Amino acid sequence: MHSFTEENYLKAIYKLIEQEGDVVTTNALAERMSTKAASVTDMLKKLSDKKLINYQKYQGVTLTTKGEKVALNIIRKHRLWEMFLVEKLDFKWDEVHDVAEQLEHINSDKLIEQIDKFLNFPKVDPHGDPIPTANGKLISSKSxxxxxxxxxxxxxxxxxxxxxxxxxxxxxxxxxxxxxxxxxxxxxxxxxxxxxxxxxxxxxxxxxxxxxxxxxxxx
Amino acid sequence: MHSFTEENYLKAIYKLIEQEGDVVTTNALAERMSTKAASVTDMLKKLSDKKLINYQKYQGVTLTTKGEKVALNIIRKHRLWEMFLVEKLDFKWDEVHDVAEQLEHINSDKLIEQIDKFLNFPKVDPHGDPIPTANGKLISSKSxxxxxxxxxxxxxxxxxxxxxxxxxxxxxxxxxxxxxxxxxxxxxxxxxxxxxxxxxxxxxxxxxxxxxxxxxxxx
DNA sequence: AATATATTTTAGACTAGTCTAAAAATATAT
DNA sequence: ATATATTTTTAGACTAGTCTAAAATATATT
CATH class of the missing domain: 2.30.30.90 (Ferrous iron transport protein A (FeoA))
Structure with a gap:
């Protein structure tokens, strides 16, 4: 599997592409990850070696199909956990983020499928964000x-x-x-x-x- | 907070004392943690500096009050999560261990209190092991x-x-x-x-x- | 009590991820 | 077209946790 840190980088890249467009720069990623550009460069090399991102020096990054799948899976788990916290454990929608940031890295297919089922297969999370499917499809909302x-x-x-x-x-x-x-x-x-x-x-x-x-x- | 690894060492020390008696040896801990004695010694120094264990070179270790509290809290979380998996997500009692090993390190007081409440404050986990209370008391069973x-x-x-x-x-x-x-x-x-x-x-x-x-x- | 054996610790090295400072590449401005 | 500014990468160092090999200590045996 991928490390906690690798997963967070992939998620950050996915989100930056989603909101800022085509390619992600080293600096943008450094800011998002609250780290330094030098650290980002190191990680980009590693992710590139693992074929999770497309990366050429100085040219920014995009996700490979494989990398996007990992990112979407983390986002899926994050949003399902948020839903669980709000629906089953009486969390408020402003209280769920930090806990979901931890729970999203728990590695168990059965666990997340059962949570999904337990919640009756929700389509969106408590903030209205769509929940990616198990096979990595994301229905983008027309909002x-x-x-x-x-x-x-x-x-x-x-x-x-x-x-x-x-x-x-x-x-x-x-x-x-x-x-x-x-x-x-x-x-x-x-x-x-x-x-x-x-x-x-x-x-x-x-x-x-x-x-x-x-x-x-x-x- | 304490690192994932520190928490696992404290839990292992607690369990070894519980089943083997008074002091834990470096080798016993190394075996339990699937690591080498040298690595254990390094960690023991660190835990000792943090006042989580009583440690004198060559003399084995015991937990301080502080260390025991941390260990019992991890065990509490582990057993509550096991209960949740079995009771709410249809896991079998032989399927819960590995997932609970991950979930026990999630850091959120509210989360675990809500899980406890959601399960209606269970006294024992699916294997019959007693669940420590939030303030670190463990009712030892007379089994x-x-x-x-x-x-x-x-x-x-x-x-x-x-x-x-x-x-x-x-x-x-x-x-x-x-x-x-x-x-x-x-x-x-x-x-x-x-x-x-x-x-x-x-x-x-x-x-x-x-x-x-x-x-x-x-x- | 002296020696052999087993256990534990130290020393030094490795990996993942991070950092600062400096160098290299790219972008912008004159 | 060249100089300047900005961004990105490299080089080298640091921490947490791990390892192997060697040294130190404790325990067991005679």
Whole structure:
């Protein structure tokens, strides 16, 4: 199997490609892993030798099919564990990340299949992120950020971009949870902040920064 | 916190003291950890510096109060996870060990308290071993090995000494599970093997070696 | 009590992963 | 087109944990 550290690098590469596009740079990876560029270079050589990434000096990295499979499997385990913590152990959605970061490295096919079954094969995790299948397929959601919508658009909240505890707690406090209907009542020209109506009842003002971190699907 | 490896050494020391008595030797520990005596010596110095063990060169080791607390906490987590796997995820009692060896190192107080609650605060694990409390108390069971009993004694099976998958599978096949009543119908002088009656129905012959690995409590 | 044997420790080396400082390559600006 | 700045890689060193081989200590035998 792959080491704890190798798995974390592969996951980080996957996520950076997912959000930043085509290739990942050494510096970007160093920042994400809270380490130094020199350490990243060392690890990239190792992952490249194992055929988990495509790497040419100075040219950045992408994942090989094999590397992507490993990354998606870690993400699958992470999201299933998060779901388990929230659904079965009464964790809040802002409390699950650190524990899931540990649990995702537990190595047992039977364990993760049974957890999946125990949860009745969920499609998304508590943050609305899709859970990759056992054979490494990821159904990408058609959700978009709320900030892209126009006045009077009505949508359903399906996820978040920022997963920090601070942001998630703010959403809880504001009554913004997955599944809620959000109608944009007004958009303030000056700062692009939004006035929204949640579930046809509560009127709320949110900044554009907040809106950029809320995922919705058009109704 | 303590490293994965440190935790495993402390657990091994605890178990060796529990079954072999007062002090643990370097060689015994090396064998248990599947490593070399030289490596053990290095680790003993480290654990001693951290005040987790009492160690004098050439004199063997015991756990300090602090070290015992760490060991018991690992054992607590191990046994709760085993219980979870069997009770909630349909694992067999011979399948849980390796996964629990990994899960026992997950570091989250909330997680283990919630697992405990989810299982309704079990007192023993699937092998009949007592689960230490959150504050490090271990209720030692009054069980004894079946081989110590006499002809016509009646007892209830409460646990096992050998936890290997092979032994547990043999017990399953023989219909010997926790809670069963075992009456000793006869003891063969020659090899101390036993003829037993399980649950007042099935007659079975077991070797003395097997009897030494079955824990029972007198009825 | 002296010697032989077994156990334990030390010394020095190895791997995985990390670091700093310096060198090399690439990108940007004039 | 060349100089400057930025990014990336290399070189060498460090820690945790491991190893082998040799030295030190303890135990057993006569």
């Amino acid at each position: 978009q950020v709320l900030s892209k919508f126009k006045k009077n658009d009505v949508s359903i909240m399906t996820g978040v971009v920022d997963h920090s505890a601070a942001f998630l707690q703010f959403l809880d406090k504001s009554g913004l949870v997955l599944g809620n209907e959000i109608k944009i009542k007004d958009i303030v020209e000056f700062d692009r902040s939004l006035q929204i109506i949640v579930n046809k009842k509560d009127t709320l003002f949110i900044s554009n920064d907040v809106a950029k971190n809320i995922l919705v699907i058009k109704k | 004894q090995v079946l081989s110590k009993f006499k002809k016509n004694d009646v007892s209830i099976m409460t646990g096992v000494v050998d936890h290997s998958a092979a032994f547990l599978q043999f017990l399953d096949k023989s219909g010997l599970v926790l809670g069963n009543e075992i009456k000793i119908k006869d003891i063969v002088e020659f090899d101390r093997s036993l003829q037993i009656i399980v649950n007042k129905k099935d007659t079975l012959f077991i070797s003395n070696d097997v009897a030494k690995n079955i824990l029972v409590i007198k009825k």
